[in-house]
Structures are given as structure tokens and as C-alpha cells.
Amino acid sequence: MLTNRQIKILQHLLIHSFYGTELAKVMKTSRRTIIRDISTIDDWLRENNYGYIDSSKKYLIVTKRDKALKIEIQKLKVQKYRILYQLLSCKNISISEITEKFFSSKRDIESIIKNLNEEYRHLFTISIQPRKGILISLSTYERINLIASLLFSFVNLNIDTYEAKKNSYLYLENIRHTKIVERILRYETETQLCLQIQAYYICPECQLKCNNHGARP
Structure with missing residues (x-):
């Protein structure tokens, strides 16, 4: 599995070729680290039959499966x-x-x-x-916020949140015209609020409260 830095290097090399010193400057790391990363990326490309890195002059990706490689990076x-x-x-x-x-x-x-x-x-x-x-190591509050952030930022996570969505929409519908919702919507969109409520139903600590006591956000 490639690291974040190696994925970024791979993305740069898909655009154009680089000398090792150039990549080190772009990635804000040492040339020695770049050499190790290039070796790892080259192994990964070969193992997955995407191509290889030509390092005879500049670092250059040689591949006949450019589209498939870009999909895999995503x-x-x-x-x-x-x-x-x-x-x-x-x-x-x-x-x-x-x-x-x-x-x-x-x-x-x-x-x-x-x-x-x-x-x-x-x-x-x-x-x-x-x-x-x-x-x-997260509190329940931090866990809910991070779940909501992931749902907001990565809509293509490909995860099943049907029950949480259903519960969040029902709950929001019940409280839609309350003063607390009016105050919240001054600082975030309705979509963000829905995701916060949805994250509450996904959070394991909150699921336990709901199951034991019928608790709501």
C-alpha cells in the first residue's frame, strides 16, 4: 500500500517527468527519501501491471494503462x-x-x-x-464531528448509511421549526446539520444510548 507522499509523487509523475532533486523540492523532503519512494512506487506499478518508472534520465512513468492507473489512484x-x-x-x-x-x-x-x-x-x-x-482516542463529540466531516468531504466513500440517513431526516423534520434549528442554521447549511445528525446515529456510543434509552440527538 502506497503512503500519502508516494501517491502524491505518482500523481506528479503522471503529469510530467522530474529529476530527483526537483521532486524532493516539490515534496519538501530529501532526495534520499525520493529515491526510496520511487523504488516502492516502481515495485507497486510492476506488481499491479500498470507499467514502470524509467529513471535513466528524469523519473518518468511508462504505462499503457493510464486511465486504469488514475482510477486506481483515486x-x-x-x-x-x-x-x-x-x-x-x-x-x-x-x-x-x-x-x-x-x-x-x-x-x-x-x-x-x-x-x-x-x-x-x-x-x-x-x-x-x-x-x-x-x-x-476520540471523545464522542469529536467522533461525531469527524464522521460528519468524512461524509461531507468524501461523498464517494461507498458506504451504507441508509438507516442513519432515514433517522436523521425524520428527526430533522420533527425539529425543523424550533428555535435551536434556526440558531444552528445561522452558522451551517441544512446539509451540514443533516450530516451532523446522521453522524450521531452512526457513532457507536450514541447507537448504544438510542438502543438502551430511546435517546435522540
Whole structure:
């Protein structure tokens, strides 16, 4: 599984060729890191039959499957957030359950978790603990906000949220003309509010409250 930086390098190389020093400057990293990343990307391209990187002069992608490669890159970018969504929407989930659900190896999932920890290092930490599974250090409030943000930013996550959508629309319809909704809609759109309510029904802690006490947002 490619890292965020490697995916970005791949996207740059799809536009035009680069010298190693040029890529290092664009990616704000060292030339040594670029050399390692290029080797990893080249292995990935060959393993998946997309082509290879010609490094005889500048780094140049040689492929006859340009369209398929671009589609795969988009899938790679979204896959990480689909896995994050899965972690946010489940109270307890093991790494074996994640690997089975996403048809990925343990090594790939661990790499994605490492990437997520780097990207969201100021917000949370994801840890893999024996007998406890994969844990994410977020409060219920932060979890709801992050789920809503994912639903808003990545409409192509390809996840089933039918029940949560139905519940959120019903709830919003019931409170639509209340003063609290009027105040909220001064600061966010109705779509954002719907996603916040939807995220409440997806959040595992809130699901437990709803099931035990019939609680609502």
C-alpha cells in the first residue's frame, strides 16, 4: 500500500517527468527519501501491471494503462478514509476484521493506520492493542464531528448509511421549526446539520444510548 507522499509523487509523475532533486523540492523532503519512494512506487506499478518508472534520465512513468492507473489512484486515496470511517463507526473492531472487510493484508492496514496517525496527529491516535482490537482516542463529540466531516468531504466513500440517513431526516423534520434549528442554521447549511445528525446515529456510543434509552440527538 502506497503512503500519502508516494501517491502524491505518482500523481506528479503522471503529469510530467522530474529529476530527483526537483521532486524532493516539490515534496519538501530529501532526495534520499525520493529515491526510496520511487523504488516502492516502481515495485507497486510492476506488481499491479500498470507499467514502470524509467529513471535513466528524469523519473518518468511508462504505462499503457493510464486511465486504469488514475482510477486506481483515486481508489487508494478514498480507501484510507473508508477505513477511518469504519474505525469511527465501530466501538470494537479487530485488525483481522478490517483486513477481511477491505480485502487487504495486515501489513497494508498497519501502513494505512500509520498514515492516518501522521495526517491526524493533532486530533487523535489510533492504536492496535492485543485482545482489545483497534482503538481510536476520540471523545464522542469529536467522533461525531469527524464522521460528519468524512461524509461531507468524501461523498464517494461507498458506504451504507441508509438507516442513519432515514433517522436523521425524520428527526430533522420533527425539529425543523424550533428555535435551536434556526440558531444552528445561522452558522451551517441544512446539509451540514443533516450530516451532523446522521453522524450521531452512526457513532457507536450514541447507537448504544438510542438502543438502551430511546435517546435522540
